[in-house]
């Protein structure tokens with residue numbers, strides 16, 4: 001049996017830690033932002049009050065008996081964790097369950113005024129319609145053919161910084177003046193897995209909507225136009241999650257935003273529209289995409305699908321935590337070791353917004369610590385492209 005590294009799972013109960021601040025401060029802030037963004041009725045306000053009490057000073061409550069995914073969540077850990085403090089279970093689990101409970105509070109899954117209404121949609125649309133998006137799309141007209149691929153890869157990478165949940169309580173953090181730096185860059189290996197005249201399938205496991213999903217789609221369109229992939233599968237979330245995570249509705253909004261834009265952006269939008277129409281580009285939603293678990297625990301059907309891909313690109317910070325395991329790894333732990341479980345070649349494109357990190361060389365870690373102590377892990381000003389071929 002090959003060496004399977006391990007390290008302590010990250011919990012949210014360490015005073016002063018980032019995970020604890022997310023549970024104790026960011027989640028109440030998100031409840032407040034959602035409450036203020038909609039004319040919810042008294043019953044929904046009562047449900048949001050109950051969630052606020054539970055997640056700040058109570059325990060993990062079970063899902064209602066009417067919840068269609070109750071058995072699934074029981075199997076994902078709710079049977080074990082119900083009744084325990086949100087702070088004493090894996091941070092990944094309690095954070096993910098918070099968003100499932102938030103949807104319950106606003107009636108997302110129940111027949112009624114809240115059914116199917118994305119509580120984060122106002123924030124997503126404001127970002128998608130923002131002038132910055134126009135500026136980023138206009139910049140496409142100035143790209144030289146030679147640089148387009150790497151520019152779009154970096155657009156997808158740094159698009160991850162525009163994470164609304166990250167900025168809702170870190171105002172301006174996503175636009176920090178600090179010189180952004182790549183702490184690991186396996187871009188060359190990534191491109192070698194998507195060669196010209198490629199006949200493979202790219203799977204892109206998306207993260208955020210809006211100004212991250214648009215660059216992701218541009219990268220996919222470029223790969224089609226350059227003949228580097230024959231098919232692409234875009235995995236998004238089956239329901240709203242982590243504030244800004246993309247759903248099928250967000251994909252349609254983003255494609256329309258491109259088609260309706262001037263210049264090169266519209267051409268990319270037409271490439272995507274055509275690929276979706278003829279089936280070369282498919283949008284997938286798998287229940288496991290909203291699971292509070294590491295990808296090492298993925299179900300067999302998803303494992304089979306990803307095993308057949310020329311490359312799976314895993315976008316964003318949350319997906320990175322799920323890919324490598326949300327543990328206190330030594331930063332120099334080899335990325336290939338912690339991703340040995342993953343079926344097929346995998347690439348992580350991630351802005352660093354939480355503590356977990358692997359695959360750094362010792363000098364890089366030393367330089368980051370000397371310059372920023374441990375702030376480099378969560379500041380959103382560093383990023384990585386890591387590939388396990």
Ligand SMILES: O=P(O)(O)OC[C@@]1(O)O[C@H](CO)[C@@H](O)[C@@H]1O
Pocket residue numbers: 022095160163165166207208242315316317318319321351353354
């Ligand atoms: O996956 P994304 O959108 O890049 O980032 C999501 C995320 O960084 O936001 C939360 C608070 O920072 C983290 O717990 C989580 O990993």
